[in-house]
Amino acid sequence: MDGFSGDVDLEDLDLDSDADDSGEADEASRGLFDDLLEGEPIFENKEVLRPSYTPHKLPHREEQINNMATILVTALRGETPSNILIYGKTGTGKTASAKFVSEELETTSQKYEVPCEVEYINCEVTDTQYRVLAQLANKFIDKNGRYIENRLEELGDLRDRAAEDPAELDDTDFDSVAAVENEITSLESDLEEFDPVPMTGWPTDRVYSTFFDAVDYHERVVVIMLDEIDKLVEKSGDDTLYNLSRMNSELDNSRVSIMGISNDLKFTDFLDPRVKSSLGEEEIVFPPYDATQLRDILQHRAEIAFKSATLSDDVIPLCAAFAAQEHGDARRALDLLRTAGELAERGRTETVEEAHVRKAQEKIELDRVVEVVRTLPTQSKLVLYATILLEKNGVHNINTGEVFNIYKRLCQEIEADVLTQRRVTDLISELDMLGIVNAIVVSKGRYGRTKEINLSVPLDETEAVLLSDSRVGEVEDAQPFVQARFDN
Numbered sequence: 001m002d003g004f005s006g007d008v009d010l011e012d013l014d015l016d017s018d019a020d021d022s023g024e025a026d027e028a029s030r031g032l033f034d035d036l037l038e039g040e041p042i043f044e045n046k047e048v049l050r051p052s053y054t055p056h057k058l059p060h061r062e063e064q065i066n067n068m069a070t071i072l073v074t075a076l077r078g079e080t081p082s083n084i085l086i087y088g089k090t091g092t093g094k095t096a097s098a099k100f101v102s103e104e105l106e107t108t109s110q111k112y113e114v115p116c117e118v119e120y121i122n123c124e125v126t127d128t129q130y131r132v133l134a135q136l137a138n139k140f141i142d143k144n145g146r147y148i149e150n151r152l153e154e155l156g157d158l159r160d161r162a163a164e165d166p167a168e169l170d171d172t173d174f175d176s177v178a179a180v181e182n183e184i185t186s187l188e189s190d191l192e193e194f195d196p197v198p199m200t201g202w203p204t205d206r207v208y209s210t211f212f213d214a215v216d217y218h219e220r221v222v223v224i225m226l227d228e229i230d231k232l233v234e235k236s237g238d239d240t241l242y243n244l245s246r247m248n249s250e251l252d253n254s255r256v257s258i259m260g261i262s263n264d265l266k267f268t269d270f271l272d273p274r275v276k277s278s279l280g281e282e283e284i285v286f287p288p289y290d291a292t293q294l295r296d297i298l299q300h301r302a303e304i305a306f307k308s309a310t311l312s313d314d315v316i317p318l319c320a321a322f323a324a325q326e327h328g329d330a331r332r333a334l335d336l337l338r339t340a341g342e343l344a345e346r347g348r349t350e351t352v353e354e355a356h357v358r359k360a361q362e363k364i365e366l367d368r369v370v371e372v373v374r375t376l377p378t379q380s381k382l383v384l385y386a387t388i389l390l391e392k393n394g395v396h397n398i399n400t401g402e403v404f405n406i407y408k409r410l411c412q413e414i415e416a417d418v419l420t421q422r423r424v425t426d427l428i429s430e431l432d433m434l435g436i437v438n439a440i441v442v443s444k445g446r447y448g449r450t451k452e453i454n455l456s457v458p459l460d461e462t463e464a465v466l467l468s469d470s471r472v473g474e475v476e477d478a479q480p481f482v483q484a485r486f487d488n
Helices: 016-038 062-077 094-111 129-164 177-193 204-215 229-236 239-245 273-279 291-305 315-325 330-346 354-374 378-392 400-414 421-433 459-467 479-487
Strands: 084-087 116-122 220-227 254-262 282-285 437-443 449-455
Touching: 062 084, 062 094, 062 220, 062 282, 084 094, 094 116, 094 220, 094 254, 116 129, 129 177, 129 204, 129 239, 220 229, 229 239, 229 254, 239 254, 239 273, 291 315, 291 330, 315 330, 315 354, 330 354, 354 459, 378 400, 378 421, 378 449, 378 459, 400 421, 400 449, 421 437, 421 449
Parallel strands: 084 254, 084 282, 116 220, 220 254
Antiparallel strands: 437 449
16 A cells, blocks of 8 residues: 555654755745846836826827817806817827816816716727617716715705704705705615616617716716727727717707717718718817927926936937837837836846837837737638748748648648638738738739738747647648648
């Protein structure tokens, strides 16, 4: 019989060596982060380089900000502002400017005691009519709850004072303590009736009705900011926008204005004409930044983000130059600067240098490729994997037929549907548009035309991402498929 039985005397066991080993392990664990913390940090406040940060000043966007303020100022007079559509490519300051103006609007409304609220929805995440309406409904239900609780506190105080001195009611809407009591009872009943919307499960018309009642509970002007509005229309059509844009004709107490933010200048082409006319009452276009403007933005943020004398002179101009090539994308410029700082910090250097920016550029580009490849449909992944297998075997200027032959074998191996060669050609074109491959149509004379395909991304890293997919990873040994291509 394996094992042992019987009593064991602890004194017979050698615990000292284990204790020594444990002590060494503890010492090693303690030193792990101590070593990393020894170097001087480069960042003062890294958060100002993130897209979520709303700066107190937005250089080179004064005109757009003033246009928004001119349109929205009517909310501070208790009137309904025109709906606004904001256009511009990624990283042109649309969302940051809109949030900046919204914060100023809410601050000023509190100053002048005008009920005005702004609600932000990211339609890339909240991308269906149900989710948008549910999220808005729950936000207003929460606000109404706080409004009622504050009102109950005021009325309770008034009731107590009026019970001792009825003159306390002279400048109020109440003629007796009983009237105050009735209002308290009514508000308490309202508070109990508020029913939060679950994120699934209700009919859409019930969600809309709940949202409508929550918004209209008391007098206020509401600006609903729909960021990435084109994603909502792409996923769910324009029903949400239709419902929101016609609300004001039915509301009794409140007024609603829509501020839509889009990267796609043409998304309104797909809208119902009635929605399009009401939604696009005012349009503001954000042009791309040039290299000089990007440099100003980076300089402004760097003064807050980094400790003094930690950036070499060529870091900000280089970040600006790289981002200017990417259609003037300030978000890309800020990502570059932050990543360069992180690489310098990890390397325990005291300053951020040009080399850190160039490494950051490579890292960000690789991260982008990895994310794009990871989210490709399975069929596109198989087409890309076929291209990679050919390149790994020394084939250059790969043609569509060669890719298709390897693709067919891969599909058979994992029991996936085999698409037609024409459809595979379309998938290659899509990969070309994404910048993953470079596909050029070349003439073969009397043999017709074909596409010559080459990878535009790092081979090994892209292959690793593809093989991490559960379906593509089923291909255990692809070498025979490629070898067959040479044997034929």
